[in-house]
Amino acid sequence: MTKCVANTLLDPNGFSQKLLAKNFVLEYFKDPRRGYGAAVGDVFDKLRKTKIANPVGPAAEQFGGNGSYGNGAAMRIAPVALYCANRDKSELIKLVQESSLITHSNTxxxxxAVLQALAIRQSLLCDPKEKFDGLSFLQQLKTDIVELEKSNDPDLDAHHNAYEIQLSRLQNLLExxxxxxDENVLNMLGHSVEALHSVPTALFCFLKNTSQEAEKPFRATLEYAISLGGDTDTIASMACAISGAYYGEEVISESLIKHCEDAEIIGQLADKLSEV
Known part of the structure; x- marks a missing residue:
């Protein structure tokens, strides 16, 4: 699905929700048993049957009209961050929202997904040769998220400032x-398939191992994310996306890369995204 996002951003005719939905559907039905959640399978099935008449319709109908609040949209969002590295944040947020709504309509x-994309973008713009200030890095993200959550109605949305709260907890742990x-990290941030209880955890994995200037920070981030248990593949993937954006591919050992599916293709897509 990450490759689908990248390829859609690179399409000569420009990004569109309908094209991304089509690419998702085609990718899903190549191998629907590879570990996708049952709920998203229903979305892709409806999209195919309706010939994608409404790219966001099936997702909006899920869970009694509340939509999915899982972390699937955040997990695949890295290409948007790379594409928007030198673009305005507002364009990043718009693209994240449009790409997320196809499968995840819950705020x-x-x-x-926006938080994950902003973290990756921010990492890309850092200079790894300079001393890393994890608290300043976090504060910028917190400022952006507070602004984003202003669009939520506190009278209608019980979770109107949910990410602000999570990032405040993250800051207390980091400081x-x-x-x-591990117990406090899991109790305060979580490690589930819910975006609220996994994206901040992935960010903490990065900040903890970067702020401490570990000898091999990328590997340390990966191993720490896995050690927390829960939705390890997604959390580790998101944490390493942030770490990799900060340090660059040269810190990732060949022994890890050879186990990554389509690593060469993904590298080529990343190069193209950085050039557009």
């Missing part, structure tokens, strides 16, 4: 105001 899922034990 918590969309805002989680050591609360002991960053």
């Amino acid at each position: 918590l899922a969309i805002h989680g 050591g105001k609360i002991e960053p034990s």
Whole structure:
């Protein structure tokens, strides 16, 4: 699905929800048993049957009209961050929202994807040769998320400032105001398939291992994310997307890359996205 996002952004005719939905459907039905959630399978089935008459319709109908609040949209969002590295944040947010709505219409899922994309973009714009200030990095993201969550109605949405709260908890763990034990990280940030309880966790995995200037920070981020358990593949993927954007591909060992599916193709797509 990440490749679908990248290829759609690179399409000569420009990005569109309908084209991305079509690419998702084609990719899904190549191998529907590879580990996709049952709910998203229903979305792609309806999109195919309706010939994508409404790219966001099936997702909006899910879970009693509340939509999915999972982390699938955030997990695949890295290409948007790379594409928007030197573009305005408003364009990034718009593209994240449009790409997320095809499968995840719940605000918590969309805002989680925005947070992940902003973190990757911010990492891309950092200079890894300069001393990393994790708290400043986090504060910028928090400022952006607070602005984003202003669009939520506090009278109608019980989770109107959910990510602001999560990032405040993350800050307390990062500063050591609360002991960053595994138990506290899991209790405060979570490690589930919900975007709210996995995207901030992935961000913490990156900040914890970058702020401490680990000898092999990318690998340390990966191993720490896995050690927390739960939705490990998604959380580790998101954490490493942020870390990889910060350090660059040269810190990723060949022993890891050879186990990544379509690594060469993804590298080529990344190069193209950085050039457009």
